[in-house]
Amino acid sequence: MTRSKVHEFNAPSGWNALLPPRRPTEPIRGKHRVKYAVVGAGYTGTAAARRLHELDPAGDIMLVDAGTVGEGSSGRNSGFTRPLEFPMELTRANAGKVAKIKPFYEEGFYWLKDIVERHGIDCGLVRAGVIRGAATDLGESRIRTASAVMDELGYEHRIVPREELNDRVATAYYRCGLLVTDSYLLQPAALIRGLVDNLPREIAVHEGSTVRRMSRPGKWVLELDGATIEADQVVLATNAYVKHFGYLVDRTVATYTYAAITEAMAPEDAARTGSMTHWGILPPHKMGTTCRRVSENRLMVRSLASYEGELRPDVVKAGLTDIFRARWPHLAHVKLEHVWGGATAFTMNGSPWWGKFDEGLFSAGGCNGAGITKGTLLGKRLAELMTGHGDHSGLADAFGEPSWLAPEPFRRIGYHVIARKERKLAGAER
Ligand SMILES: Cc1cc2nc3c(=O)[nH]c(=O)nc-3n(C[C@H](O)[C@H](O)[C@H](O)COP(=O)(O)OP(=O)(O)OC[C@H]3O[C@@H](n4cnc5c(N)ncnc54)[C@H](O)[C@@H]3O)c2cc1C
Secondary structure, three states, X not given: OOOOOOOOOOOOOHHHHOOOOOOOOOOOOEEEEEEEEEEOOOHHHHHHHHHHHHHOOOOOEEEEOOOOOOOOHHHOOOOEEOOOOOOOOOOHHHHHHHHHHHHHHHHHHHHHHHHHHHOOOOOOOEOOOEEEEEOOHHHHHHHHHHHHHHHHHOOOEEEEEHHHHHHHHOOOOOXXXXXXXXOEEOOHHHHHHHHHHXXXXXXXXXXXXXXXXXXXXXXXXXXXXXXEEEEEEEEEOOHHHHHHHOOOOOOEEEEEEEEEEEOOOOHHHHOOOOOOOOOEEEOOOOXXXXXXXXXXXXXXXXXXXXXXXXXXXXXXXXXXXXXXXXXXXXXXXXXXXXXXXXXXXXXXXXXXXXXXXEOOEEEEEOOOOOHHHHHHHHHHHHHHHHOOOOOOHHHHHHHOOOOOOOOOOHHHHHHHHHHHHHHHHHHHHO
């Protein structure tokens, strides 16, 4: 099987940098024999490990991650989540699928929320009510269609006019927005730290532990630097890096996207960042920009995308600075203090993968830009599948399966052609 080569990000996560230092767990050393090995301590792997322990408390579990907790994509994202999900372009044509997925989203979201509350995880989880902001004709038409479909689906929402948006988030950049009330914001690095640090202590967690190779001479054998793990069952919760083990090479690509958090603003600048204590704006186009308030005196922007590798740091910083200044010209002097990239596992049709790959080998991933709730749900359900609990036919039916992607070099060429077209279409939503 292929050797794994985990991407090292160009810059640390800004979310993690805002938190106090945390001491990582020790890298794994020596020979180990366990019932369950979970590879990847993001939302998916952590949920799988927790649920495995709930359902099989006597089964020993080892959770390993190549990096340190908070520095993977689970600590690099924008921190938007909710108990329902719908595509950027919600129409009558996909409303049926959205309604089908809803109970699964609710299951993942409320299970996660309960863990956060039970363990007192201080990740700023707040029901902020997120706005999809429209800056173009296309964006406005999409949110008006989405609003009509949400009326039919019975989702609480309303159109927010430009003046109100301007007051809420201190920018006249958007023409209007679609406020979806049941939406939450959180500090993602604080969440993933809290999820890992509050796992039952019977679960052995090792950071700085890259699984280099896997084979199945009888049981599964995972080879790491200076260590091996023999396991009855393995969860590959490595998201985009699943391809390095030879799986899903024709179903997923790693796309990188980028975020920045401003420096702490002076009180007179912070006073000009909107009347709402918590706010977040999502784009109506996949090449669009996400923004949010981070604390009382910082803002965050997330935008730009690249294929199977990171953009140059100076290109990212310049791009995100332009995006920030276009929205808040009165804050043009404010610097972006933390600028970083993160990976998402993109699938062509937006469907994640979930289930059994091989005897004793399970995996889930491909949550595109919605892994907080979806990764949690899929990790939880993987553990149930592995231990013979529950009926999962509805899950597979609701989410579908990732569609086929053409091989290289056609895939790369296709990606760039589509990305160019979509960037043009997104216009000022970028
Ligand atoms: C900038 C950005 C903004 C985003 N915004 C949002 C958002 O607002 N809301 C949302 O829901 N989602 C968002 N996402 C997506 C979200 O971050 C992902 O969907 C989520 O992190 C997926 O979780 P995961 O556990 O499946 O994978 P990851 O978080 O990628 O975790 C996989 C882990 O596997 C480890 N690993 C990989 N290979 C190996 C190996 N060989 N050995 C050991 N360990 C290995 C990695 O170190 C990593 O920690 C965003 C993503 C980015 C990059």
